[in-house]
Amino acid sequence: MDVGEEVSAVWPYPRPDSPPLLSPEQAEQTLDVWLLPKFSMLTLFCMLEPLRVANRFGRELFAWRLRSVDGEGVVASNGVCIEVDGRLADAPDDAHLMVVSSYEAEATVMAQDRAVLRRIAAHGGWLGGLDTAPFILARAGVLEGHRVAMHWESVPAFRREFPALRISRRRFSSDATRQTGAGGTTGIDMMLDRIARDYGPALADAVSRQLVHDRHDASSGADGGEGEDGDAIGEVTPSHYANLPRSVVKSLAVMEANLAKALPIPEICRLAGQSQRQLSRLFLAHFGETPKQCYLGMRLDRAQRLLSASHATVTEAALANGFSHLAHFSRAYRARFGEAPRETAARGPG
Incomplete structure (x- = not known):
């Protein structure tokens, strides 16, 4: 459904009041976010802010629920504890689940947690991962047949452990059921890409302007793009x-x-x-x-x-x-x- 032009025509500027946080019942889409200990706070905020701003353009589009393994708060890499809305195991079968991790990505991940990812994949759900989270998704066996993007520092270890998976050199990689990215400010572009896919480029551009952000789509990247087969050529280096x-x-x-x-x-x-x-x-x-x-x-x-x-x-x-x-x-x-x-x-x- 492309309603980007409709949204832009009705709301050429965002409404002055920031809408209240939406419940899944109020929003058209709900993003579940699994936070791992020592996750990057920057990555989380960059991912959620485009969704919040999109809601300011006159429609209740997005809600989000933060999850942890035990339903308790999670301490980020900067030492700040973030409260969550529920347990990972309670995520619905058709969830749109984004995994956010950073340091020691799998130190606390158990077999039953990977089983949740496989359950969602088996029911046609949408799965994503930022920063080091592609390791978690790959070990759960849910990335076969999908290109994988991640932080450039993680590429050597990932390539060694999962030689059969194709590593993208772009900031993020998206298809119908998977989305992976490098973390940090890449989360902004990932969510703008999602907004553009679901509601049209006009709304994504409007949100980008509100965030004072130069939008990069999935076909661009600081490293200069991919080979024709989508495989990484060499390693990604800092811009x-x-x-x-x-x-x-x-x-x-x-x-x-x-x-x-x-x-x-x-x-x-x-x-x-x-x-x-x-x-x-x-x-x-x-x-x-x-x-x-x-x-x-x-x-x-x-x-x-x-x-x-x-x-x-x-x-x-x-x-x-x-x-x-x-x-x-x-x-x-x-x-x-x-x-x-x-x-x-x-x-x-x-």
């Missing part, structure tokens, strides 16, 4: 690299492309077209680290993501990131994260 000197950007690209087999710093300098002395000066000015320290940190960060979000062993994580000596890897890992790699692995998905 703020564009503000760095060209030789620094080239160096970072070389480092990211060679995490599994570490290159000598002089070779990185040669490929970047910069002297080692000048490159060190630039890295210290922008990052407070030498190229060698930055490269080591990138490799350790990737190892940490593998250990926390996949079933990789400590040895596998070390070798996958260019560490041939486990003792050196363990010392460097503890210095960066304050714990041994085996401790991180112990908190992994299990």
Whole structure:
């Protein structure tokens, strides 16, 4: 049903009063949101605000219900506790359920929670996931046949554990029954995309203007799009690299492309077209680290993501990131994260 033009014609500006929070009985659509401990507050707010603003254009369109495993409040990554409306197990069979997680995505997820996701999928429900939530959906077996978008930091671990699933390089990926995305401000574009699909682009554009947000649809992305088959080509990199000197950007690209087999710093300098002395000066000015320290940190960060979000062993994580000596890897890992790699692995998905 495309009523975007009708809404825009009747309500060229949002009504001055923000409508009260709607109940599922009042709204045309209800979004259930499963919050995991240490979820991102930014991700949650960016997802809900477009729905709230859409309701200001004269119709009771959206309601939402926050859920947790036990129906109790959930503490976000910033330490703020958010009260919820009910338990995950009580979500209806035909639910539109979005999973929101961040750090330690599966530390509290049990088999019965994944069964809820499979139940909703089996009844034709709609499932989505933001930030690290695609790991939860994939382990429940509900992403087969769907492209998957996620935060760029999670791509290596996800690709290793689920090689058969297609990883999108876009900020988010949507189809009729699944929607996944990178988290953070991507939630705004995901919900604007949903509004455009269900109620027309005019309403989505109006909501975007109210949020003072430049809208990005599912066909665009900071990384430059996908291949024709929708598979990821390489890894997604942060868009703020564009503000760095060209030789620094080239160096970072070389480092990211060679995490599994570490290159000598002089070779990185040669490929970047910069002297080692000048490159060190630039890295210290922008990052407070030498190229060698930055490269080591990138490799350790990737190892940490593998250990926390996949079933990789400590040895596998070390070798996958260019560490041939486990003792050196363990010392460097503890210095960066304050714990041994085996401790991180112990908190992994299990």
